[in-house]
Amino acid sequence: MSLNAKVMEFAHLQEKEMTRYIIDATREVFSTMVAMEVADCYPLVEPVTQFHCSITGMIGMAGSYTGMLSIHCPALLAMRITSNMLGMEVEEVGEDVNDALGEIANMLGGHVKQVLSKGGLDLNLSIPTVISGETYTIHSTDNDDCVVIPFQCDEEKFLVGLTLKKEI
Amino acid sequence: MSNILIVDDSSTMRKIITRSLRQAGLSVETIFEAADGIEGLNALGSGPIDLILSDINMPNMDGLEFVKQARAQGCTVPIVMITTEGGEDIIGEAITSGANGSIRKPFTPDQLQEKLGGLL
Numbered sequence: 001m002s003l004n005a006k007v008m009e010f011a012h013l014q015e016k017e018m019t020r021y022i023i024d025a026t027r028e029v030f031s032t033m034v035a036m037e038v039a040d041c042y043p044l045v046e047p048v049t050q051f052h053c054s055i056t057g058m059i060g061m062a063g064s065y066t067g068m069l070s071i072h073c074p075a076l077l078a079m080r081i082t083s084n085m086l087g088m089e090v091e092e093v094g095e096d097v098n099d100a101l102g103e104i105a106n107m108l109g110g111h112v113k114q115v116l117s118k119g120g121l122d123l124n125l126s127i128p129t130v131i132s133g134e135t136y137t138i139h140s141t142d143n144d145d146c147v148v149i150p151f152q153c154d155e156e157k158f159l160v161g162l163t164l165k166k167e168i
Numbered sequence: 169m170s171n172i173l174i175v176d177d178s179s180t181m182r183k184i185i186t187r188s189l190r191q192a193g194l195s196v197e198t199i200f201e202a203a204d205g206i207e208g209l210n211a212l213g214s215g216p217i218d219l220i221l222s223d224i225n226m227p228n229m230d231g232l233e234f235v236k237q238a239r240a241q242g243c244t245v246p247i248v249m250i251t252t253e254g255g256e257d258i259i260g261e262a263i264t265s266g267a268n269g270s271i272r273k274p275f276t277p278d279q280l281q282e283k284l285g286g287l288l
Contacts, residue, residue, distance in 0.1 A: 029274045032274035032275065032276055033274045082180070085180050085184060086180060086183050086184075087183070087187055096179070096180065099178050099179050099180045100180045102178065103178040103180050103181050106178070106252050106273075107273050107274055109252065110225075110251070110252020110253055110254060110272075110273065111252070111254075113252075113253070114253075114254045114255050117255045117257070125225050127177070127225065127226070127227050
C-alpha cells in the first residue's frame with residue numbers, strides 16, 4: 001500500500017511527508033479536541049479491510065483528484081473519544097458517536113486538503129459519512145493508492161487512512 | 169454578557185465550541201445553535217445576537233452562502249468562521265463575503281480567547 005506516485009509528484013510531496021502530516025494532524029486533533037494522547041505505530045503490517053464492532057468516519061475529497069480520508073475505530077474506543085469530546089459519559093454507539101467520528105474525519109480531511117492545496121491540488125471536501133456495525137468490509141477501488149496509519153491510544157488501536165488518485 | 173449563534177452541522181462541535189467559550193473566560197449569556205446556513209438565517213431573528221461563529225462545510229447551505237445572505241439581509245453582527253477549511257482561498261472568499269475572521273479547527277480555548285476577545 002502506498003499513495004499514488006503521480007499524485008504525490010503533482011503535490012510536490014513525498015509519501016513519507018504526507019504520512020508525517022497525517023500523523024501530526026491526528027495527534028493534534030486528539031490532543032486538542034479529544035484530550036487524548038495518541039501514538040502512531042506506522043507502518044501497518046498487514047492491510048485491514050474487515051472491521052468488527054467498529055465505527056468508520058469518512059470524508060471524501062473531489063476535484064482534479066479524488067480521495068477519501070477515513071478513521072476506523074473500535075466501538076469502545078469511539079465511545080471514550082465521544083465522551084471526552086462531549087464532556088459527558090457516552091455508553092452506546094448512536095448519533096453522538098457517529099457525529100464525533102465524522103467530525104474527527106472532517107478535521108483530518110481539512111488538514112490534508114490544506115497540505116495538498118499548497119501543492120497545487122484542487123480539492124473540495126464532502127460532508128462526513130459514518131458507518132458502523134458488528135462486521136463490515138471496506139473495499140477501495142484501488143487499494144494501491146492509499147496509506148493507512150495505525151495509532152495506539154492506551155491499549156486500543158485505531159486506523160487513519162488516506163486514498164488519493166488522479167481523476168482524469 | 170454576550171449572546172452567540174453557533175452554526176455548525178456537527179452537534180459535537182457545537183458542544184465543544186460552547187464549552188471552549190466558557191473555558192476561555194468569555195462572557196457568554198445565551199448560545200443559539202443552528203445546524204446549517206438555512207437554520208442560521210432563521211436563527212438571526214431569535215433575539216439579540218452579539219457574535220456568530222459559523223462552520224463552512226455544511227449541508228443544505230454552507231457557511232459561505234450563509235455569510236453572503238446574512239449580510240444581504242442587513243446583518244451587521246461580527247461573523248467568525250470556525251472551520252477545517254484553513255486554505256487562504258476559501259478564507260479569503262469568506263472575508264470577501266462579509267466574514268470578520270476565521271479560526272481553524274482544531275482549536276484551543278486560548279485561541280478562541282485570542283481571536284474573539286476583542287469582538288465581545
